[in-house]
Amino acid sequence: MGELKRTPLYEVQRDSGAKLVPFAGWEMPLHFGSQIAEHQSVRNAAGVFDVSHMTQVDVTGQDAEALLRSLLVGDVGVLEKGRALYSLALNEAAGILDDLMVYRLQAGFRVVFNASTREKLGNWMQRHGKRFGAEIDFRDDLAMLAIQGPEAVGLAGEAIGEHFAELGKFCVAQTGELLVARTGYTGEDGVEIMLPAAESIDLWKKLGALGVQYCGLGARDTLRLEAGLNLYGQDMDESTHPLESRLGWTVAWDPEERDFIGRKRLGDIADAGSEHELKGIRLMDKGIMRPGSEVQTPSGKGRVTSGSFSPSLGYSIGLARLPAGVKGEVRVIIRGVPRAARIVSPRFISNLRRGK
Amino acid sequence: MSEVPDNLYYTETHEWVREEPDGSVTVGITDYAQDALGDVVHVELPELEAEFVAGEESCVVESVKAASELYAPTTGVITEVNETLESRPELVNEDPYGAGWFFRLIPEESLAASELLDAASYEDMVEDE
Numbered sequence: 001m002g003e004l005k006r007t008p009l010y011e012v013q014r015d016s017g018a019k020l021v022p023f024a025g026w027e028m029p030l031h032f033g034s035q036i037a038e039h040q041s042v043r044n045a046a047g048v049f050d051v052s053h054m055t056q057v058d059v060t061g062q063d064a065e066a067l068l069r070s071l072l073v074g075d076v077g078v079l080e081k082g083r084a085l086y087s088l089a090l091n092e093a094a095g096i097l098d099d100l101m102v103y104r105l106q107a108g109f110r111v112v113f114n115a116s117t118r119e120k121l122g123n124w125m126q127r128h129g130k131r132f133g134a135e136i137d138f139r140d141d142l143a144m145l146a147i148q149g150p151e152a153v154g155l156a157g158e159a160i161g162e163h164f165a166e167l168g169k170f171c172v173a174q175t176g177e178l179l180v181a182r183t184g185y186t187g188e189d190g191v192e193i194m195l196p197a198a199e200s201i202d203l204w205k206k207l208g209a210l211g212v213q214y215c216g217l218g219a220r221d222t223l224r225l226e227a228g229l230n231l232y233g234q235d236m237d238e239s240t241h242p243l244e245s246r247l248g249w250t251v252a253w254d255p256e257e258r259d260f261i262g263r264k265r266l267g268d269i270a271d272a273g274s275e276h277e278l279k280g281i282r283l284m285d286k287g288i289m290r291p292g293s294e295v296q297t298p299s300g301k302g303r304v305t306s307g308s309f310s311p312s313l314g315y316s317i318g319l320a321r322l323p324a325g326v327k328g329e330v331r332v333i334i335r336g337v338p339r340a341a342r343i344v345s346p347r348f349i350s351n352l353r354r355g356k
Numbered sequence: 357m358s359e360v361p362d363n364l365y366y367t368e369t370h371e372w373v374r375e376e377p378d379g380s381v382t383v384g385i386t387d388y389a390q391d392a393l394g395d396v397v398h399v400e401l402p403e404l405e406a407e408f409v410a411g412e413e414s415c416v417v418e419s420v421k422a423a424s425e426l427y428a429p430t431t432g433v434i435t436e437v438n439e440t441l442e443s444r445p446e447l448v449n450e451d452p453y454g455a456g457w458f459f460r461l462i463p464e465e466s467l468a469a470s471e472l473l474d475a476a477s478y479e480d481m482v483e484d485e
Binding site for chain 2: 030034035222286287290316
């Protein structure tokens with residue numbers, strides 16, 4: 001284990017009272033006092049997360065599009081300039097190498113993927129890039145802030161001095177090295193901003209002065225779980241494929257001649273039918289489900305992949321990989337004791353808002 | 357720096373213990389422990405009249421982040437539990453030495469004879485962590 005890396009915002013966060021913890025090789029804020037208060041701020045107003053640890057690469061060159069069309073399950077060939085796509089990279093066995101965001105810029109693509117897969121996926125992209133004659137450049141000179149919540153778009157616009165209200169969902173606006181995308185990982189409206197590292201400190205402070213709550217990775221995890229969004233390395237990894245990870249929708253099967261890595265194997269799995277599914281689960285009894293908790297169902301055993309306390313709902317929720325077709329009531333083993341749980345839609349937060 | 361009141365005894369596993377006039381002791385987790393755990397969201401308390409041996413797991417404290425155990429600081433019988441924590445577990449964070457107490461027990465032997473830490477020793481231990 002080498003020395004932990006620090007983002008450009010490390011010092012200003014430490015001075016704001018961040019509780020710093022190691023995360024994927026980085027020293028990152030877990031919270032700034034209360035993880036639950038930060039969570040609620042994002043649900044009710046606005047919060048800002050430093051996500052500069054995530055890997056940003058630029059994919060450029062004449063064959064950049066051809067390269068990404070061969071690497072990703074989604075088809076960037078139909079992605080317009082100024083738009084974003086959530087996609088996956090697979091290995092030949094259809095195991096998930098990573099999940100990522102692709103932003104199509106005026107020239108080339110920005111790809112943002114996990115901090116934990118920086119070497120693995122970065123090297124993989126560069127290796128295939130050579131085959132195609134496309135350039136893969138790590139943008140370690142940039143920072144990234146996610147401003148999320150019902151008031152986030154307005155407040156981010158105020159901090160930057162521009163208006164983003166007209167920026168569509170999954171669209172990205174580019175001004176020199178400043179990228180503002182209407183994307184996020186919380187289930188709320190908001191923007192993700194990529195900008196030169198030196199400018200990120202000023203933006204962070206301006207957002208704080210406007211009343212935007214500083215948030216850590218703890219709140220980010222409960223927010224994404226309530227929104228039913230997978231976490232790489234926990235809900236999916238190289239041993240799982242998209243169809244058992246609730247990510248079948250990301251796969252562009254047409255046109256048939258587009259032969260992305262893993263396509264053949266994934267097609268075979270789709271024909272045979274997946275044996276497992278990733279489902280939402282809520283605990284009916286008291287206690288908290290954790291990753292790894294065993295789930296007992298009439299069709300066999302499964303496992304909780306993400307489990308936590310939901311600050312918005314006040315009980316424990318999770319994602320669980322289960323035998324295909326399981327519905328209704330199940331049991332989760334927590335510290336040796338079976339507890340009542342129920343299979344539900346993993347869009348926990350939209351269930352709440354629809355009054356279900 | 358976390359708060360370590362002088363009038364309490366402590367354990368190496370971050371429980372505090374207060375002697376009451378009636379001979380019972382009140383038990384909770386320290387300010388240092390609640391800070392390390394983060395927001396507490398669920399507490400499983402012991403049954404009344406349950407008997408514990410010193411060091412035995414007596415409660416489960418769940419924060420958003422993780423589950424951890426509260427160990428009986430001394431051998432004895434539970435006489436009272438803080439049921440308020442079942443509906444307001446956040447009291448463990450807000451007031452760890454007051455409203456966030458966990459349970460009372462009648463110790464089998466006097467506290468001075470047991471191997472609890474005083475405030476100064478506990479403070480030294482926490483500083484080394």
